[in-house]
Amino acid sequence: MELIYRAVIVFLVGFLFLRLSGKKAVAEMHSFDLLYVFVLTNIISAPVVVNNLGKAIIYAGITVIIYKIIGRLSLHNKLRWLLYNSPTVLIRNGDIDRKGLKKVRMPVNELLSHLRVKGYTDTQNIAIAVMEDFGDISVIPKADYRPVQPNDLNLKVKKEYVPIPLIMDGQIVSHNLKYLKLDIDWLMTEVKIMGEKVESIMLATFQENGKLFIDNNEIKDHKNAPYYYKPGEDN
Template sequence: METFYRAIIVFIAGYIFLRVTGKKAVAQMHTFDLLYILVLTNIISTPVEVGNIGKSIIYATITVILYKILVRLSLHNKLRWLLYESPTVLIHNGDIDRQGLKKVRMPMNELLSQLRVKGYIDTQNIAIAVMESTGNISVIPKSEHRPVQPNDLKLKVSKTYLPIPLIMDSQIIYHNLKYLKLDRDWLYNELEKMEEKVENIILATYLENGTLFIDNNAIIEHKSDPYYYKPGRDN
């Protein structure tokens, strides 16, 4: 029983500490997701240092159960606001929310850096920027500064098609061939027409028009062409 209580105490204490640390520290993950990974990793590594495998397995099992319970509870609207931190507004209608920045402990230069990464250089053009509970920043530009959409121009566009990979890293993806109701013979016939070999192909995808796009190991050299400049010393 003492083992059970200790696991619960460690889990709850770690959760509180991470919540106090703030959303920036747990970017990409919710607080208890990160805590689950940290605690479970530490528990699993304990037998290497202590040699008590049985107790470590019990701790790990309790931790997994607690995590599953928290995930299930987070599906309920009333408990979600308790388990997840609320989004924090950083910019609203072009105005920077200094209280929001102070709350998430983000300096101005970091905010501007995050906006540049997302392609925004002027805060005045942003309708709202929010730090989500995962630590990510969501940005919605003002309507006059957002990219033009086909509906804006009343254009009818074709349905989006996702190229289907058939070869990746010189390995045939048979389940995608089966999905397309094609077989290995068809693929080899197509490769023969294009004078390609499976072992030389990095990526081959099935296109909307029924043809193959192939990217092989061959690299086209563009010596001294400024449009093909590559940063670094390998020029």
């Protein structure tokens, strides 16, 4: 029982400290963020093996405070460049920067694969490609090869509407109903009209026209239509 107790405490404390650290520490991480997570992980996992739960929590708390302080300091431009790596240019005006690739130790074929993931197949069409300090690659195409924007055609478009989830994985999202000033009776009536049951609904969203859209767990049979092919042996 003691082992279970310590494991539960360690898990909950670790979760609490990561929440206190902020989203940045658990999203795309800089080298310092990654080091912080490694150190914190080692500290909070120690009590599972060794009986020093109290000290581990104190050390973990100190580590979180240090991380938060350095995070604050990094907001100042002069200190930021000391704590984090500078972005590295990999392609400029269609030309591959050999020094940049060498600096980040990236072969050309890996660069090309990153570009394909982002939808670019020809380096000549790229104005600039940069490896950011957190390791991701940003790509900006030349003006002639970027997607056409409505503003380019002097078109006026309506404001984008984001469908609001009301049911997810068979569970009602109550706070979204409250936000829309709707009640559960309205939702249940809509679901019943569509011949569905809440527990069988994967996703139900409130649409711009005030109606409910339902995506259930059923997959429609497209009778082997080529446009619905999926890789693998499950066709």
